[in-house]
Amino acid sequence: MNKIVSKEHFSEKVVKLVVEAPLIAKARRAGHFVIVRSGEHGERIPLTIADSDTVAGTITLVVQAVGVSTQKICALEPGDYLTDVVGPLGQATHIEKVGTVVCCGGGVGVAPLLPIIKAMKQAGNKVISVLAGRSKDLIIMEDQVRENSDEVIIMTDDGSYGTKGLVTNGLEEVINREQVDLVVTIGPAIMMKFVALLTKKYDIKTVCSLNTVMVDGTGMCGACRITIDGVTKFVCIDGPEFDAHKVNFDEMLMRLKAYK
Amino acid sequence: MENNNTRDANWREDLRKSKSAKDRTSTPRVKMPELDGKYRVEHRLEEVNQGLTAEMALIEATRCLDCPDPQCVTGCPVNINIPGFIKNIERGEFLEAAKVLKETSALPAVCGRVCPQEKQCESRCIHLKMKKEAVAIGYLERFAADNERISGNIALPEVAPSNGIKIAVVGSGPAGLSFAGDMAKRGYSITVFEALHEIGGVLKYGIPEFRLPNAVVDVEIDGLRKIGVEFIKDCIIGKTLSYDDLHDMGFKGIFVASGAGLPRFMNIPGENLNGIMSSNEYLTRVNLMGAGCDGCDTPVLKGHNVAIIGGGNTAMDSVRTARRMGAERAIIVYRRSEEEMPARLEEVKHAKEEGIEFMTLHNPIEYIGDENGRVKAMRVQRMELGEPDESGRRSPIAIEGAIIEIPVDMVIVSVGVSPNPLVPKSIAGLDVSRRNTIVVNEDTMQSSISDLYAGGDIVRGGATVILAMGDGRRAAQHMHEALSK
Structure with missing residues (x-):
């Protein structure tokens, strides 16, 4: 269970959520994603991590309500919980100075x-x-x-x-x-x-x-x-x-x- | 009641004398009561095998001759004291039988259902030498474990006083659970890390409810919790926490049992069309995510004509699930003949009773899609058997020109899995084979890193529940010895 710390509407259907996930906040790099599930009968969906705060132990997710699961997640309010957040997943972005x-x-x-x-x-x-x-x-x-x-x-x-x-x-x-x-x-x-x-x-x-x-x-x-x-x-x-x-x-x- | 379960215990001697060997061997093997094939296709979640009644178990237990040198025990990867538990059933001490099972097995109700006993314990039964059917050891194991669970008198194994040593287990499938149970009994403080949102690994996401109910698995997991095993889900070692993090957290030993994750595909044209998926994906959607049940958000595709590629137990689980999910025609497509099929005979029998078609000596070579990108047909090559290959099975050879096209709207590819490189790759200095399995000493299960042991499919590449459990048990024994020095 991961608590939603804050929520901001970018538009009617696009929401920014700051979510408690201290281990992921610490381990993640640019390019990583998480799998998120909302509700005991929820679907597992991938969301890319937009930002993290290792001091507060939070990650930032930006979600667009397009299907059943994203609508559910966008309807969550600060204080609510995501049932599962697992990650960071995938390969991190290769970062180097190229010009x-x-x-x-x-x-x-x-x-x-x-x-x-x-x-x-x-x-x-x-x-x-x-x-x-x-x-x-x-x-x-x-x-x-x-x-x-x-x-x-x-x-x-x-x-x-x-x-x-x-x-x-x-x-x-x-x-x-x-x-x-x-x-x-x-x-x-x-x-x-x-x-x-x-x-x-x-x-x-x-x-x-x-x-x-x-x-x-x-x-x-x-x-x-x-x-x-x-x-x-x-x-x-x-x-x-x-x-x-x-x-x-x-x-x-x-x-x-x-x-x- | 006498608690000594050894062969020379008075009660065992009396029991042996109570019935002649001739009587014991002339009793026919019990038949497992099972749901009717037609009924079970309509009732997806109901377990096919209903389990023995107490009367049946009492009679079957008398068939065991209580041999002086029981070979069945050597056929068991976790060396269950088989005559010990069976004779307890014969004398009516069902709960004591369950205790004997738990001395060496963390998951008797699971093993009693999914072990290939016909290839292990039962294959060594003395009855076979006399041209009789083997004692139904698996059925009796399940009976004893189920009886204990249903009775509510679930015995906890004896646990040594805590030694305060922290051990991490990566993965909560059969290898991890078996290791966790054995180490907890020795007094270690065990934490099991699971990547998914459910504990149980393949027992939950892979094996369907009609063969292994989740409730049965959960009771066994609860038993481990009660002896102090801690479970942390949604945590991937190598991603969420590193191997170094585990050391910083004070773990003195690590057992990696992360399973064989990656599904194999055949790399033939059209394999990425919609409607074609791995058995892992199909079974995970249905078993773990509850797709197809009311109120579950996870979708699953449904097909009228479904082909399953492969002849193993996972292929049987997939095809039987597809039939239950409404497929009118569900076909096993296998490139060798039925004789070479790796699936258990019982699974093949059950599949046939459920109306599954078997298209053996056929191999898909191409998939054809409709205008929306959904598979609509497959081209299948007829095969014949040639000389035995390195697996000892006769290898399939294509018959030139013998290609047919059959209509399908869903295909489940079940041609095996490869070990998931996610965990091994994250640990510097860990010796990994070309096939991505973790290299271990086969006796001790110790890897190239001295405090890291591994077992189950991440070492074997794709085997059975019970072999994984055997690995967990051996790793526990040897890690304990190493830590006791």
């Missing part, structure tokens, strides 16, 4: 991107963050991203904030302007697919973080399997981050619909 890193986040993908932005900045990289969403209220965690980035570009589908256009428009503008050494992208699978297609054209190394269906999250079930460069891999233990140019996104998009 200029563009971090592309879409929707709630910005939450798991934030620790990578921070770590990349701390490693001495020039970090340019491109945040995208359908409209202004779906752009989240902008202030924290700004604190840790050299430049922030905001893109909205409807032009209600920043520049009207897709994340790829913002990214391409940077690529045309200056040398980019690495792109990191987290967001909806379809967005990551198009980011990968764009950077492939420019031959820029790109890392994506995948959020697939999982049950145990420790390699036991194989529900999260995807094809990387023609070989089946498990997102939970081999990932969640992969070379975006090697991911079969069409298969991933198809597999995401398995239970819909």
Whole structure:
């Protein structure tokens, strides 16, 4: 049982929860995720860790209410408990100084991107963050991203904030302007697919973080399997981050619909 | 009542004399009462084997000749005093029989259900030499354990005074539980760390309710709690806590029993289509997560034509679960013949009674999907048997051109598991084999790190509940000896 310490609404359906999990707070690195379960009959779902506080013993999760389980979790209030939180899981992000890193986040993908932005900045990289969403209220965690980035570009589908256009428009503008050494992208699978297609054209190394269906999250079930460069891999233990140019996104998009 | 359970105890001598060997051997072996095949397909959670009645157990117990040199005991990986418990049943001391079981086994009600007795204790029974059926040791074991549980008079094993030494166990499956029980009895302070949200490992997520009810497992786990074993769930050693963290917390010994986690796939075209999954995923959704029950959030796919690839016990558990979940046609697809199937005969028999089809000497080579990415058919290669391979079984060879296509809307791949590298990889200096198993001294179960022992599937790669328990027991004995020096 893990107590919810605080809650903040980013938008109607997107909630930030700070959750007591002292061991995970201490052990986690950028890129790690947890498996969360709400209720004795709850489902196990993966959520990427957005932040942690080792002193307070808490981790931060950003959840978008899209299905039964995420709706349940978003309805929890401070003082309530998550039934189970286990982790940190997956491979941590490989952080090194490469030069200029563009971090592309879409929707709630910005939450798991934030620790990578921070770590990349701390490693001495020039970090340019491109945040995208359908409209202004779906752009989240902008202030924290700004604190840790050299430049922030905001893109909205409807032009209600920043520049009207897709994340790829913002990214391409940077690529045309200056040398980019690495792109990191987290967001909806379809967005990551198009980011990968764009950077492939420019031959820029790109890392994506995948959020697939999982049950145990420790390699036991194989529900999260995807094809990387023609070989089946498990997102939970081999990932969640992969070379975006090697991911079969069409298969991933198809597999995401398995239970819909 | 005389509590001496050795063979020369007066009561055992009297009992032996009470009935002639001829009478004992001419009694036919008891038949396990079981639910009707049609009924049980409709009642997913009801246990198929109903257990012996006291009358049946009393008669079956008389079949045991109480041999001077009982070979059955040597066939048991945890060396249960088999004649000792059976003769207690024969004299009507059912609770004492359960006590004898618990001297060496942490999970008698589990073993009585899922052990392959026909390959172990029962395979050495003297009756077989006389062309008679073996004493039903497994049924009797289950009877004694169930009788004790139902009676409410659950005896706790004798526990040595606490020695204050902290020992960590990684994984709460059969190996971990067996080790924990044996070490707690020796006075150690035991903490078991479990990655999942339930204690029991494969006993909970893998073996279905109709073969091993969770309530039975929980009672055995409660027994361990009562002798002081502490369980911590949602905690992954190597992730949540490191091996070094365990040392900092004061643990003086570590037993790794993290199981064989990774499901194997065949790497054939179309295997990542929707509707195709590992037996681990399917069974975990249904058994551990309760998918298919009212009020449970975890979804599970349902198929009308379901194929299960493989011929082991897990394949049988999967196919029988699929049938219970509503599959009209549920097929075992196995590349060798029925004779080579690793599944227990009882599982095969039960599967057939439940209307499972057996498509032996066939092997899938490709899956075909519909426009939504869901599997709709599989291409299957017919096989024939060639020369025996390294496993001693005749190896399957493809018959050229003999390929058929069959419609399926769900496929469960049950072709084995590999050890989960998550724990071994997190410990620097730990000797790991090419197959990712932890390398141990086979006698002592000690790894290349002196305070770390390992057992069960993380060492064996994929074996049985009872072999895992045997490992736990041996590791406990040798860790205790090492710590006593």
